[in-house]
Amino acid sequence: MTPWAKVLRKSMEKSTPWVMVLIGVTFMVGGGLASAMSPPPVVLTVYSYDSFLGSSGLGPALFSAFEKKTQGRIRIKGVSAGDSVQLLSRVKLDSVRKKQGADLVLGIDQQVWDRIRDFVDRADDDRWEPREIGRLKAHTRLERGFVPFDYGVFAWMLDTQNWEGGFKAAPTRWSGLLASPYQRKLILQDPRTSAPGLGFLAFTHLVMGAQAEGFWRSFRPQLLTLPAGWDEAYGLFLKGEAPAVWSYTTSEAYHREQGESQRYRAIVFEEGNPAQIEGAAVLRTVLNHPEKRKAAREFLDFLISDEAQALVPLKNWMLPAREGVKLPKSFQDLAEPKKIVVPRLSGSELDLLLQRWSKAIRS
Numbered sequence: 001m002t003p004w005a006k007v008l009r010k011s012m013e014k015s016t017p018w019v020m021v022l023i024g025v026t027f028m029v030g031g032g033l034a035s036a037m038s039p040p041p042v043v044l045t046v047y048s049y050d051s052f053l054g055s056s057g058l059g060p061a062l063f064s065a066f067e068k069k070t071q072g073r074i075r076i077k078g079v080s081a082g083d084s085v086q087l088l089s090r091v092k093l094d095s096v097r098k099k100q101g102a103d104l105v106l107g108i109d110q111q112v113w114d115r116i117r118d119f120v121d122r123a124d125d126d127r128w129e130p131r132e133i134g135r136l137k138a139h140t141r142l143e144r145g146f147v148p149f150d151y152g153v154f155a156w157m158l159d160t161q162n163w164e165g166g167f168k169a170a171p172t173r174w175s176g177l178l179a180s181p182y183q184r185k186l187i188l189q190d191p192r193t194s195a196p197g198l199g200f201l202a203f204t205h206l207v208m209g210a211q212a213e214g215f216w217r218s219f220r221p222q223l224l225t226l227p228a229g230w231d232e233a234y235g236l237f238l239k240g241e242a243p244a245v246w247s248y249t250t251s252e253a254y255h256r257e258q259g260e261s262q263r264y265r266a267i268v269f270e271e272g273n274p275a276q277i278e279g280a281a282v283l284r285t286v287l288n289h290p291e292k293r294k295a296a297r298e299f300l301d302f303l304i305s306d307e308a309q310a311l312v313p314l315k316n317w318m319l320p321a322r323e324g325v326k327l328p329k330s331f332q333d334l335a336e337p338k339k340i341v342v343p344r345l346s347g348s349e350l351d352l353l354l355q356r357w358s359k360a361i362r363s
Helices: 002-012 017-037 058-069 084-096 108-119 174-178 195-224 231-239 252-256 285-286 290-303 312-316 347-362
Strands: 043-046 075-081 102-110 147-159 224-225 244-248 264-267 271-281
Touching: 017 264, 043 058, 043 084, 043 290, 058 075, 075 147, 075 264, 084 108, 084 195, 102 108, 102 147, 102 195, 102 231, 102 290, 108 264, 108 271, 108 347, 147 252, 147 290, 174 195, 195 224, 195 231, 195 244, 195 347, 224 231, 231 244, 252 264, 252 285, 271 290, 285 290
Parallel strands: 043 075, 043 102
Antiparallel strands: 102 271, 147 244, 147 264, 147 271
């Protein structure tokens, strides 16, 4: 016990009861005043997709680390808004209803960016960008307002135990998917609601040109179903509903971590595969809330920090956007196509493409 504590204790022992009460009240009032002087935390509402916000996903780990770093000054409230394209619809609906929905969006990609940019705070007034934006890989950076945090290469994931002939029998060219043994064997996300599905559509359009619509028509009988998003599609795949699903090369890393490296394999094609860049953005809804805008920018600074980027591989099963992040062993030697295309079409181009797709798969 320190000397001053001993003096205080002796003094309290000799004090009359009313003095003791007075001391207690003083401490209580002082504590109450200190508590009252602490401002309430700024709460940021974030729209993202299901797997990102799941209990084992990147969201909870990322938000917890950020809140700890800010010592509780900022709290994050994650709201599942579906896949990237569904998220866009949610933001548009909030705008029509004049509803204060989200402050940030996490999980938009380069295809959705052109259609969501009008709802985004692009910091045109002060030219703000995250402090370490220059540490991001060059191919992930689109333009001001879009903050990339990861990327992945799309590929077909095979369940080699259910794929006729196993991995060695997997097609090496896109046209190989049209073979008759593969009818109703493939699961593709609906490009009208899903970012992976939209990536498939944009890539086949860019690579096949005028032959794309013919490919889509021939591809239709190969599809078992067109789920709205990646989570539903991959869930069906893992249940054995179909031996192949449209996913990412990094999905193979997930299965390696689960001890299933030989069963689930990613295939890439000689013509190449598309890539997806996932990013975050602050919505314009924060413009009338300076404290939220400041907090959102602080979060984006953290999002591309070494600490946050190190969480990406084993929490979101994607590749970090930041240079120099050490990858886990399961991410070594993943399937890599000879050519990687990052499709990026304007909103009007995508609308026209979706119309052509809808017509092709109905005919």
